[in-house]
Amino acid sequence: MSETADNSLVQFHNVSYSIPTRDRTVILSDLNLAVERGETLVLLGESGCGKTTTLKLVNRLLTPTSGQVLVEGKSTTAWDPIALRRRIGYVIQEGGLFPHFTIERNVGLLPALLAWDEARVSERVRELLKLVGLPPDRFAERYPHELSGGQRQRAGVARALGADPPLLLLDEPFGALDPLTRASLQREFADLAARLGKTAILVTHDVREALLLGRRIGLMHKGQLVLLETPEKFLTSDHPQARAYLDTLDVGGGQ
Amino acid sequence: MSFWHFLQLNWPELLLLVRQHIVLVFLAILIAVLIGVPAGIALTRHRALRGPVLGLANVMQTIPSLALFGFLIPIPFIGGIGARTALVALVLYSLLPIIRNTVTGILGVEPSVREAAVAMGMTGGQILRQVELPLAMGVIVTGIRVATVIAVGVTTIAAAVGAGGLGVYIFRGLRQYDNNLLLAGALSAALLALAADFLLGLVERQFSFDAKHHTRLSAKRMLAIGAAASLLVIAVLAISRRGDEPASFAAQAHIAVGSKDFTESALLAEIVAQMLEARGVAVERRLELGGNLPHEAVVNGTLDLYPEYTGTAFTAILHQPPISDPRAVYDQVKQDYASKFKIEVSPPLGFENTFAILVRGAEARRLNLKTISDAAPHTSEWRAGFGQDFMSRADGYPGFSKTYGLKFREVREMDLSLTYIALSSNQVDLIAANSTEGRIKTLDLFQLEDNLHYFPPYEAVYMVRQDSLARVPALREVLAKLGNAITTDEMRALNLEIDGNKRDPKEVVKEWIGKKGL
Numbered sequence: 001m002s003e004t005a006d007n008s009l010v011q012f013h014n015v016s017y018s019i020p021t022r023d024r025t026v027i028l029s030d031l032n033l034a035v036e037r038g039e040t041l042v043l044l045g046e047s048g049c050g051k052t053t054t055l056k057l058v059n060r061l062l063t064p065t066s067g068q069v070l071v072e073g074k075s076t077t078a079w080d081p082i083a084l085r086r087r088i089g090y091v092i093q094e095g096g097l098f099p100h101f102t103i104e105r106n107v108g109l110l111p112a113l114l115a116w117d118e119a120r121v122s123e124r125v126r127e128l129l130k131l132v133g134l135p136p137d138r139f140a141e142r143y144p145h146e147l148s149g150g151q152r153q154r155a156g157v158a159r160a161l162g163a164d165p166p167l168l169l170l171d172e173p174f175g176a177l178d179p180l181t182r183a184s185l186q187r188e189f190a191d192l193a194a195r196l197g198k199t200a201i202l203v204t205h206d207v208r209e210a211l212l213l214g215r216r217i218g219l220m221h222k223g224q225l226v227l228l229e230t231p232e233k234f235l236t237s238d239h240p241q242a243r244a245y246l247d248t249l250d251v252g253g254g255q
Numbered sequence: 256m257s258f259w260h261f262l263q264l265n266w267p268e269l270l271l272l273v274r275q276h277i278v279l280v281f282l283a284i285l286i287a288v289l290i291g292v293p294a295g296i297a298l299t300r301h302r303a304l305r306g307p308v309l310g311l312a313n314v315m316q317t318i319p320s321l322a323l324f325g326f327l328i329p330i331p332f333i334g335g336i337g338a339r340t341a342l343v344a345l346v347l348y349s350l351l352p353i354i355r356n357t358v359t360g361i362l363g364v365e366p367s368v369r370e371a372a373v374a375m376g377m378t379g380g381q382i383l384r385q386v387e388l389p390l391a392m393g394v395i396v397t398g399i400r401v402a403t404v405i406a407v408g409v410t411t412i413a414a415a416v417g418a419g420g421l422g423v424y425i426f427r428g429l430r431q432y433d434n435n436l437l438l439a440g441a442l443s444a445a446l447l448a449l450a451a452d453f454l455l456g457l458v459e460r461q462f463s464f465d466a467k468h469h470t471r472l473s474a475k476r477m478l479a480i481g482a483a484a485s486l487l488v489i490a491v492l493a494i495s496r497r498g499d500e501p502a503s504f505a506a507q508a509h510i511a512v513g514s515k516d517f518t519e520s521a522l523l524a525e526i527v528a529q530m531l532e533a534r535g536v537a538v539e540r541r542l543e544l545g546g547n548l549p550h551e552a553v554v555n556g557t558l559d560l561y562p563e564y565t566g567t568a569f570t571a572i573l574h575q576p577p578i579s580d581p582r583a584v585y586d587q588v589k590q591d592y593a594s595k596f597k598i599e600v601s602p603p604l605g606f607e608n609t610f611a612i613l614v615r616g617a618e619a620r621r622l623n624l625k626t627i628s629d630a631a632p633h634t635s636e637w638r639a640g641f642g643q644d645f646m647s648r649a650d651g652y653p654g655f656s657k658t659y660g661l662k663f664r665e666v667r668e669m670d671l672s673l674t675y676i677a678l679s680s681n682q683v684d685l686i687a688a689n690s691t692e693g694r695i696k697t698l699d700l701f702q703l704e705d706n707l708h709y710f711p712p713y714e715a716v717y718m719v720r721q722d723s724l725a726r727v728p729a730l731r732e733v734l735a736k737l738g739n740a741i742t743t744d745e746m747r748a749l750n751l752e753i754d755g756n757k758r759d760p761k762e763v764v765k766e767w768i769g770k771k772g773l
Contacts, residue, residue: 085373092371098372098385100390110376159375
């Protein structure tokens with residue numbers, strides 16, 4: 001047990017979540033999952049399967065109805081939510097950038113919240129913008145609406161990396177992009193994640209993306225984790241939900 | 256008098272009114288923002304409160320402004336007459352747009368942006384200050400802009416409760432049928448509203464973050480606009496501050512003189528004021544107050560005295576049925592005012608101002624009319640024009656028409672001061688005016704005799720607080736000197752100087768005091 005705890009950054013123990021309304025719609029039931037340090041885990045599933053909820057349980061945007069989520073061995077409800085979230089980068093579609101901040105201020109927000117001195121924040125922002133392929137001299141002073149969708153997404157990733165968090169949560173980060181931009185961003189992200197050694201949980205409904213980016217793929221269906229496999233084993237799985245996804249790949253002429 | 260000439264003559268007073276107007280609006284909006292924005296923020300956090308609070312603010316705004324002032328007057332601490340009451344009413348009016356827009360603005364922040372802020376580990380306060388408020392600011396400023404423009408308008412009504420501002424010119428203009436006054440008041444108020452709208456519009460544009468309206472001015476230009484606006488306000492304040500109001504009343508004996516909202520009342524107040532000033536007493540003038548305000552104000556101590564008519568005090572304040580013996584009315588009023596209100600009634604000033612039932616001179620001669628009874632048979636073909644006061648008071652229209660058996664083709668309720676013009680220009684055929692009205696002669700109007708003695712005697716007197724008489728000895732001397740000092744003809748002549756010849760009341764009074772050796 002203690003060995004697992006050492007290797008796992010995030011653990012789900014019998015986690016269920018239902019919407020706290022009168023009819024208590026069950027979103028997630030009895031989830032058990034451990035995310036290892038350094039891996040990119042992809043949660044794959046159609047809309048409404050509970051994958052985004054799973055993500056939000058990690059940085060305590062939601063708390064479990066039953067069971068517990070451990071981050072670095074400590075239950076999310078035992079963490080100070082602010083301290084917890086500042087250790088977790090969060091990337092959503094279109095980046096979720098603040099429209100009234102320049103790219104520089106958006107990316108430097110977390111370091112500024114952590115009261116880094118100005119020179120260090122500015123240095124960090126330049127470094128991050130270079131890392132995600134946005135030359136600081138051209139982009140630092142711009143506002144989000146002056147950027148393309150792909151550029152905004154890059155800025156969103158840069159912002160999530162601001163305070164060098166050990167864990168990244170990404171909710172369909174490339175979903176709103178055109179196929180070419182998406183492909184190039186996916187490749188760059190895979191490269192980046194490997195280079196930085198970050199642990200990442202990425203949510204998607206795109207099986208190609210899952211196969212490309214995941215060290216393991218968790219397949220979710222109707223609030224349950226139905227399969228958890230490496231990409232190689234996922235490709236040969238005979239689970240009906242996995243097959244349904246894999247069948248969509250054949251349209252382009254198979255592997 | 257041309258408008259230009261009028262402006263040249265009245266420039267200092269107009270600036271003073273503009274200053275009062277700006278200060279009232281500015282303070283009201285400032286207070287409304289200090290209350291409204293935090294309230295709006297609280298409402299975004301407590302959904303259950305949103306309906307009731309917004310509903311209440313909504314109801315506030317539907318109350319007609321004059322009525323709201325009326326409700327506030329008797330309330331201790333926030334009510335009474337003057338700027339404070341006006342300020343309370345203005346704040347109440349301004350709250351709704353500010354609260355509503357704060358709520359709308361903050362709730363309108365995109366959920367994904369708010370979620371990103373939470374997920375990044377921003378605290379509630381950081382999200383509010385750095386994300387929600389900046390993004391909602393454009394909508395909030397729109398609310399402030401709407402509130403300001405409304406407040407500039409409502410403030411014109413504030414003159415009715417003695418708060419000053421441009422409404423003073425508008426009300427006076429209506430009363431004296433003086434287009435220059437009306438124009439100066441209304442035009443200035445409109446310009447103020449436009450200026451406020453324009454300046455706040457500039458501010459509003461600074462907070463637009465979408466691509467279409469992204470015309471942000473630089474911080475420098477923003478600062479420049481702010482500085483220019485502040486300079487403008489300060490300049491107006493500085494120019495108009497010269498020579499008004501003495502610096503301090505503390506050193507001298509101090510008397511607050513009020514009057515009702517018509518020329519004669521203001522004149523009588525001015526007479527006392529100048530006589531007191533000549534005796535070294537500092538005088539604060541709160542003239543031209545609407546309705547029963549002067550009475551309320553003397554009762555609660557905001558005013559020390561104001562001119563009144565015994566018949567009015569008898570019927571409208573003491574609610575007695577009209578009687579026709581002047582001595583009896585005076586004695587009864589004196590006795591009841593002393594015991595009920597601790598107010599002393601001064602010796603009568605020497606003239607009566609009763610309701611004068613007027614028809615056109617030509618009409619009176621043609622039909623050979625002398626008395627109201629003579630006119631009664633003709634009233635079924637006539638239109639009557641009466642002031643609001645006459646329509647509603649105990650000794651007014653209902654009893655009057657019953658006593659003489661009058662049945663008019665049409666009865667129009669209008670502003671008293673407009674009835675003279677309406678009569679002389681054939682818009683109406685009979686009016687109830689003040690018998691001391693100066694324009695009776697100049698417009699060739701004929702006063703029908705009250706042959707059934709319906710109207711009670713209205714002797715002019717001053718109503719004075721007993722403790723004011725004790726505090727300022729000069730007051731008793733002045734009131735004694737004014738006893739029996741003004742004849743009806745004199746009063747008419749004085750009224751005519753103001754209403755007919757459009758002269759400055761202060762000068763007219765000064766002249767008259769000099770002539771009488773008072």
